[in-house]
Amino acid sequence: MVHGAMAASVSSAPAISIIIPTLNEAAGIEYTLDRLQSMRERGNQVILVDGNSNDATADVAAPLVDCVISVVPGRASQMHAGLAQARHPVIWFLHADTLAPEEADMAIQTALRDATAVWGRFDVRLSGHRPVFRLVERLMNARSCLTGICTGDQGIFVLREALDRAGGLPDLPLMEDVELSKRLRRLGSPCCLRQALVTSSRRWETRGVLRTILLMWTLRAAYALGVSPQRLARLYR
Numbered sequence: 001m002v003h004g005a006m007a008a009s010v011s012s013a014p015a016i017s018i019i020i021p022t023l024n025e026a027a028g029i030e031y032t033l034d035r036l037q038s039m040r041e042r043g044n045q046v047i048l049v050d051g052n053s054n055d056a057t058a059d060v061a062a063p064l065v066d067c068v069i070s071v072v073p074g075r076a077s078q079m080h081a082g083l084a085q086a087r088h089p090v091i092w093f094l095h096a097d098t099l100a101p102e103e104a105d106m107a108i109q110t111a112l113r114d115a116t117a118v119w120g121r122f123d124v125r126l127s128g129h130r131p132v133f134r135l136v137e138r139l140m141n142a143r144s145c146l147t148g149i150c151t152g153d154q155g156i157f158v159l160r161e162a163l164d165r166a167g168g169l170p171d172l173p174l175m176e177d178v179e180l181s182k183r184l185r186r187l188g189s190p191c192c193l194r195q196a197l198v199t200s201s202r203r204w205e206t207r208g209v210l211r212t213i214l215l216m217w218t219l220r221a222a223y224a225l226g227v228s229p230q231r232l233a234r235l236y237r
Helices: 004-012 029-034 037-041 057-064 075-085 104-111 131-147 160-165 176-185 202-207 209-224 229-236
Strands: 016-022 045-050 067-070 090-093 119-126 157-159 191-199
Touching: 016 029, 016 057, 016 075, 016 104, 029 045, 029 057, 037 045, 045 057, 045 075, 057 067, 067 075, 075 176, 090 104, 090 160, 104 119, 104 191, 119 131, 131 191, 131 209, 157 160, 202 209, 209 229
Parallel strands: 016 045, 016 090, 045 067, 119 191
Antiparallel strands: 090 157, 119 157
C-alpha cells in the first residue's frame, strides 16, 4: 500500500498502459502478471496481446489483466494491437517471460518527470545462476546506455506523444526493438533505470551462451548493413 506524500505523487503522475505480447506462455504468464497487480491498483492498465496461442495463455491471464486481445502471432503486430487499446499517456512494452519490480511503474513515472526525458529502459538480469550470465547482463546494460539501442527484454517505455513524434511503432518481423530505439533516440537519450527486470535465460541455456551472443550480434550487424528484417527473421528461426 502507498501512503502519504508518495500516494499523492503516484496519483498525480501520468498513468501507464503496459503491453505484453504472448505466445504459448501459459506455464509462466501468471508469475509475470502477479508482479503487476499492485500497478493495476495504482490505476495503470495491463493489456495482454496473445498471438493465438495453442495453450491456455489467454485463459490464465484473463483475471489478471484489464484487456486480452487475440491476433495473428508476430511481436510487432501484437504491440500495434495493444497500442490501439492503450488509454494512458505512457506506454510500457513488457515481455511475457520477464518479472518486473513491483514499484517499476513509479520508477518510470519518476524518470519521465524530467522535462527532457521521453523514453527509457530498465537494466536486465537473466534468471539463470551461471556466472557467465552476470557478465552478459553487465555488457547488455552498459551497451544499451552507451549506444541508446535497447532490447525488448529491457522493458522499453515511452511517452505516447513522443512515440507518435518518432513515427510510431515499426512493423517489422524482427529487430523491431532496435528500430524503435533508433527512432526514439532522435528525440533524446534513453533513461537508463538501474532497477532490474528479471528475464528468462531459457534461450541462452537452450542455444548456448556464446552461440546466442554471436547470433544476436550477427543479426544486428546484418541489419545495420541493410539486410531486410524479413530475411533476418528467417535466419533467426
